[in-house]
Amino acid sequence: MPRVANPLTKVRKRLEACCFAEVNFKNLAKDKDRPSDPDKHRNFYRSRVPIQREIVPAADEALDIACERLGIDREIVHGFVESDPKMGATCSYIRGNAVVSMTSGAIERFTIPEMTYVFGHELGHYIMPDAGLCNLLPNGDPASMEDAITYRKLEISMDRFGMVACQDYKVAAVAFLKLHSGLGAQHITDDVVSYAKEAIKGYVQDHTEYFQEAFTTHPSLYARIRALSHFAESEEFLKLIGKKGGKSHAEVDVEVAKDLHATLDYYASKLMDDVIYDVNNHLAAAQVHFEGRCEVSRYDVHPQIKPEENVIKAILGEIQKAPADKRDEDVHTRLDGLIRHAIQRCPYRMTAHLEALLPKLADTKFNENAQKFALRFKEYLIRYRSGEQI
Ligand SMILES: [Zn+2]
Numbered sequence: 001m002p003r004v005a006n007p008l009t010k011v012r013k014r015l016e017a018c019c020f021a022e023v024n025f026k027n028l029a030k031d032k033d034r035p036s037d038p039d040k041h042r043n044f045y046r047s048r049v050p051i052q053r054e055i056v057p058a059a060d061e062a063l064d065i066a067c068e069r070l071g072i073d074r075e076i077v078h079g080f081v082e083s084d085p086k087m088g089a090t091c092s093y094i095r096g097n098a099v100v101s102m103t104s105g106a107i108e109r110f111t112i113p114e115m116t117y118v119f120g121h122e123l124g125h126y127i128m129p130d131a132g133l134c135n136l137l138p139n140g141d142p143a144s145m146e147d148a149i150t151y152r153k154l155e156i157s158m159d160r161f162g163m164v165a166c167q168d169y170k171v172a173a174v175a176f177l178k179l180h181s182g183l184g185a186q187h188i189t190d191d192v193v194s195y196a197k198e199a200i201k202g203y204v205q206d207h208t209e210y211f212q213e214a215f216t217t218h219p220s221l222y223a224r225i226r227a228l229s230h231f232a233e234s235e236e237f238l239k240l241i242g243k244k245g246g247k248s249h250a251e252v253d254v255e256v257a258k259d260l261h262a263t264l265d266y267y268a269s270k271l272m273d274d275v276i277y278d279v280n281n282h283l284a285a286a287q288v289h290f291e292g293r294c295e296v297s298r299y300d301v302h303p304q305i306k307p308e309e310n311v312i313k314a315i316l317g318e319i320q321k322a323p324a325d326k327r328d329e330d331v332h333t334r335l336d337g338l339i340r341h342a343i344q345r346c347p348y349r350m351t352a353h354l355e356a357l358l359p360k361l362a363d364t365k366f367n368e369n370a371q372k373f374a375l376r377f378k379e380y381l382i383r384y385r386s387g388e389q390i
Contacts, residue, residue: 011071017236018160023153029132041099051079062115066165091125098126109184114175120165124158138387145345152219169232207270214268223259230255272346285315287366301356
């Protein structure tokens with residue numbers, strides 16, 4: 001059989017500007033475009049109204065425009081209306097074709113250009129599938145806080161595809177305000193500056209407040225709107241819409257990264273530091289418990305996260321509270337609990353930390369226990385990523 005050129009290769013080449021940081025086409029999984037079950041969305045034709053010019057004209061027009069501006073053949077895009085008063089859209093099943101749905105609540109409230117923006121974002125998920133970019137659990141959730149950070153970068157990239165589709169920053173921003181508030185044009189303005197001034201009040205110093213949010217797949221609306229305004233001023237975007245001038249891709253990415261950091265990534269990073277700090281001090285305490293001594297300086301492997309003698313002593317004090325014959329078990333239970341935290345928050349950082357720490361313990365009697373800890377961490381990680389409860 002003659003080899004058929006992948007139509008997305010050309011699309012990706014043209015839309016390189018939509019990539020953000022390590023979320024780029026080079027890092028996609030090798031088999032990213034492998035078609036999945038071709039009949040998987042057939043039930044949509046039975047349960048949803050297809051987006052067709054004769055049936056849902058405004059949405060169909062928006063989908064046509066989005067496809068044209070992104071350079072995707074409309075024939076391979078299957079649109080559906082999801083009957084739901086809430087506003088939302090999804091790129092549900094990806095096979096050789098793209099299957100996008102938009103809720104009735106969104107179609108009712110969006111203008112055609114706003115729908116074009118949202119369809120552009122969704123088609124971005126077809127152009128740049130998440131496979132290979134980050135680890136997801138079988139239920140589709142990011143496998144860790146670290147993976148959620150990468151997924152949020154992917155969403156920034158998707159928003160850029162949306163911008164290429166609608167070509168207008170203000171349109172994209174209003175679409176976002178509508179999506180976020182659930183309001184229609186009658187009740188919401190396009191004053192994103194006033195919105196940003198209020199939204200930033202939600203970010204305070206206490207990082208523990210952001211535990212749940214640190215796992216979310218989407219960046220804060222504040223960061224997304226600002227990211228769009230930066231992208232709207234980029235050289236590449238202006239070129240795509242036939243204009244000249246603008247900032248470089250790298251300059252824009254630096255600004256976007258700053259906003260992601262200020263709104264969620266900073267807090268997530270603190271939550272990860274907490275785990276590395278706990279593991280480090282608990283391993284040192286475990287060494288004292290099993291070996292009778294430990295050189296605290298051996299645990300000094302991270303530039304910011306230092307082992308602390310008083311914390312190690314406090315952990316030992318806690319261990320002493322258990323009956324003498326239960327203390328070994330208590331130490332293992334504590335370490336297992338920390339393995340779970342590390343897997344959910346920062347498996348990549350934890351792996352790097354153990355790789356730096358273990359050689360420093362190689363000549364101690366505690367080495368065997370430390371190696372077992374690292375092995376358990378690896379085993380639990382594999383089980384967790386395959387969807388098992390750990
Ligand atoms: Zn998305």
